[in-house]
Amino acid sequence: MAVIKRTLTPLVREHNTRKILAVYGPHFCGKSSLVNEILQERGASVSLDGGDPSDTLYLRSVSEDNAAEFLQDKNSLLIKNAHKVPGISKILFALARANKASEHHKLIVITSAIDLRLNRSDDDLFSFNIERLVNIDEESLLFTEVYLWPFTLNEIVASDDPRRVSAEVDLCMVRGLMPESATDSEVRSDNGRALITTHERLRVECSQRLELLLNDLLLAAPRLNRDKFHELLVLLAQKLGRELDLDEMSQVLGLGPEVLKEYVSALERCLAIKSCRSLHLAISGEKSDGLRIYFTDIALRNFLINDFSPVADRNEQELQALFASLFFMERYKKHDLERRQISIFYWKKTIAEPGSTNSVDFVELGDGMRAWQCGYREDLCAHFDPQSLFVKTYHQCSLHRVTPASLAACL
Template sequence: MIPRLLFEEIKSRVLSSNKIIVLYGPRQVGKTTLVRELIRQLPYRALAVNADELPYSNVLSSRDLAQMRLLVEGYELLFIDEAQRIPDVGLNLKILHDALPELKIIATGSSSFELANRTREPLTGRTWTYELYPISVGEMLQEQNTFFVQQRLDELLRFGSYPDTLQLAGAADKVRYLRELSSAYLYKDVLEMASIRYADKLQKMLRLLAFQIGSEVSLNELGNTLGMSKDTVATYIDLLEKAFVIFRLSAFSRNLRKEITKMDKIYFYDLGIRNVLIDNFSPLDLRTDVGALWENFLIVERRKRHAYAGTFTNSYFWRTYTGAELDYVEEANGQLLGFEFKLTSKKAKIPTAWETNYPSAHFELINRDNFISFVR
């Protein structure tokens, strides 16, 4: 098992609190593995159920406290895997939690929008919520030193960081795994739960987005290319975001006329998934998209860092109509941080417009020599 940074945090919550633990994350990132290891270390008699199994689903969707009591009788901890598949899961967990407050409950889900919609109102104030992502650099550094992580950088940019991908030895096996993962799991939650009419267009849209990482995305252009309305494109993007396939970065502006604000950039939670969509696993020295890969990698790793540390920041990119730009901007605790991402460059010039308008802001170049401090 690859040590996960959330492990001790969740373990502490289970031991010290009776709130329900909700763990979101993409499929195959290790949610079930994490919870099973947690159960192994905790001093509780645990019942683990899979929401796909009909007997458990029937009881946990019944609103029948007597039936639910029978199910958990003699157990101190209930683990529900893929809880979003249980109808009215939020209301049923509320009934169970309120009647048996001493019962520890952990629920996992691979689609945040479905599980959140079914738990948010009934469970307000009754949960601790976490998100688990593909393996982070910070997690790799628990077992390997900086030198060895830097040596794996090219591999991470090509094949991503799903747990299984990292543990497979050869490139051919990594590619095969990613192809199976993308075809079997990538769209499953969205297609099953959002009643999407055109699955083929969803896949085509993802492929177009994969070619555009690091660039501003026009919903109108995507719609025209796919024969869909702008609103439908926006809906699909929102669903893919809630299913942990992609995420958006908005433009930073303090209402200066020259700053671009209308379009977002879109990134992938895992570069292996992005590369399988465009069918390109070539070595970095044979690619034309290295800059975009590096940008996506750093932004998603920074996102993991903040999520696992429990730090809250506002994240953006910055660009003016005259072409001045910064790859990444953070705003936290009244401080403004600007970053330029270049894989091999040793120097970067601060954009004059940025320095003039935000003279107190921090600026830093992130390259392959110093990226560890940015993402751990």
């Protein structure tokens, strides 16, 4: 397979060197490959790794007083695994201020598997924050923070017939979109042995990713428990796309509700999951505190439940959950890569009304409103109702049905 071009490449290549560029992404998604490609175009670069004790010690010597001197002999600087360096935020702020004040700006790039939140304070995952939907004054910031996710479907089929999108859906719902698995030629083979081999490799890769993720979680939230994180991940994998009952989950895990929220927030900060909350704006009886969780790459979820079986062997509920998860992440990645301030919610009535559509799978808010009903097959999208209470109330919001056959038009 030809090299797949990443949508993020032009943004990284055209980065304004007045700011530090922070590239966040899950392990194995291709951060280092992308950044190294750009740095090679600019000539020699100093590369430091937060996972190397000597490099970490060198970085920890940086302070406000000596940051300018630290940068003086460096044309460009790459800090990999920045999240592994104790006190990295303070170090980066010192470097950013020194670089911005310098007459000759250096290219400084960091990669991290944890969202360091350099441009903002911690967001409350469980409350609505309208500031997320407002454009930030980019010029006043010291950092440009971007996210490299697993491949998008568009990236995979960019040089081929767009109709291949629907053909890729079944594979993506099983093996995800991480570069190594998405470019594995054997995964497209009809030979049973090749598929088994592929799934064995997937299990090895996912096992490695899970181990790295659990280590990252203890860096992001050191007072929380590693085993509880593993238990929570398995529970979320089992409840993929369903509305979560946090009180019930608290009892199952033996955690207080507020502590459970800390665990969920840490998982999101470590880029393992994305939250989708319920939308409540105008209708009496709208769900106001609902939460669903989707994995940023479905292969890790399938690994956690030990199921890499083909979609033909999955039940209807599982098919719906997998397709909704794929669609949610594709739309999220699309908006994120386009640097658009759009949030995705779901909508639900607390009391079901017979004969009425009482839920909408996804509602996008930020640049107008757009809503989606997902169905792996047309007959599984029976709740699509253009005359529903939701449509009549939010009359400015367009409602769309999406299936694998129509997915390409939504990307």
